[in-house]
Amino acid sequence: MSTRHFLTDLDLTNEELLKVLNLADYLKVNPYALKALQGPQTAAVIFDKTSTRTRFSFATGIAALGGQPIIVNPGESQLGHKESVADTARVLEKQVSLIIWRTYAQAGLKEMAQYSRVPVINALSDDYHPCQLLADLQTVREHFAAQGNAELTGRSLAYLGDAANNMANSYLLAGVNAGMDVRIAGPQGYLPAEEIVQAAQQRAALTGGSVTITTDPQTALKNADVVATDTWISMGQEDEKAQRMELFSDYQVNSAALALAAPGAIVLHCLPAYRGAEITAEVIDGPQSVIWDEAENRLHAQKALMAWLLVESGRADEQTVALVREAEQGTLR
Helix, strand or coil, X not given: CCCCCXXXXXXXXXXXXXXXXXXXXXXXXXXXXXXXXXXXXXXXXXXXXXXXXXXXXXXXXXXXXXXXXXXXXXXXXXXXXXXXXXXXXXXXXXXXXEEEEECCCHHHHHHHHHCCCCCEEEEECCCCCHHHHHHHHHHHHHHXXXXXXXXCCCCEEEEECCCCCHHHHHHHHHXXXXXXXXXXXXXXXXXXXXXXXXXXXXXXXXXXXXXXXXXXXXXXXCCCXXXXXXXXXXXXXXXXXXXXXXXXXXXXXXXXXXXXCCCCCEEEECCCCCECCCXXXXXXXXXXXXXXXXXXXXXXXXXXXXXXXXXXXXXXXXXXXXXXXXXXXCCCC
16 A cells, blocks of 8 residues: 655545545544544654644644644754755654645655655645645535535635735645636736646546636636635745735725625635735624634644545554544544
8 A cells, every 4th residue: 555645735536535524524523533643653743934723733633633743843853954855754754654844845745755655744835735725625615514505516716816826726726626616816927837727627627627717806706605815925025015915906805805706605714814915804804704714624624634644555553444434424423
């Protein structure tokens, strides 16, 4: 059985994505039912970038699964300067059951996975934020399930703002993988790279999803079920703040934008949010916001992902395998 990694949103098939989301729903109701890391086994959680939600959700989730997180802050290991990624992977796989890495270059994650026989999870890179999208899709499903229809297939999602960043990439890829109609809107020069769009279109052809890339926010917003955004100023872009505030001003998620979306549309933001920039206080704190549920679901979705990867990689005990297989069908509560 080969080791499964989660480096991009397309590392799961549509069927596998739904299994992980079903498992996440089960773990939200039964937070301590699954002990995939009992022992306790250890998981390396490596941070090259600062973090709040990623740090707390992974550390809490690993503990809830019966394991022990080893948090590695920037500059606390030899990784990337005194020791190669490949050699670090060879060392860590002898010590830990999972490697979770929040970093810069996607190439580093690919190299880590290439040399690791334990699952490697992308906790954020410059190109993708796939764990966030698991939480987002779980949030969308549970919100609309309360209204009688949890299906993701056929739902429309509009993302506004900096459409060339990791969140836009992951919304595009994960959304079409779930069979959604994904509309990405940003100014010219700040749209997804062509290879990302092509990958999304290829997956959409298999799932029934669709891709729209536009500079017109109204086109993206029209009757959208879900409206998402992200900060306009990511780490390292602080010197561009004034320019970016002006450049993205037409893509703000505000009450006027929501008026173009479908009645009852929900709002997502991965946080941290800057009220008055990419999103208004009225919206983020308003009745259509599910942002705090979204933040909570990082915990449940990542627990499900970790357990599922361990099972798929042949690194789980029989009891864990049996429970995961039952829960992933969506019939166990």
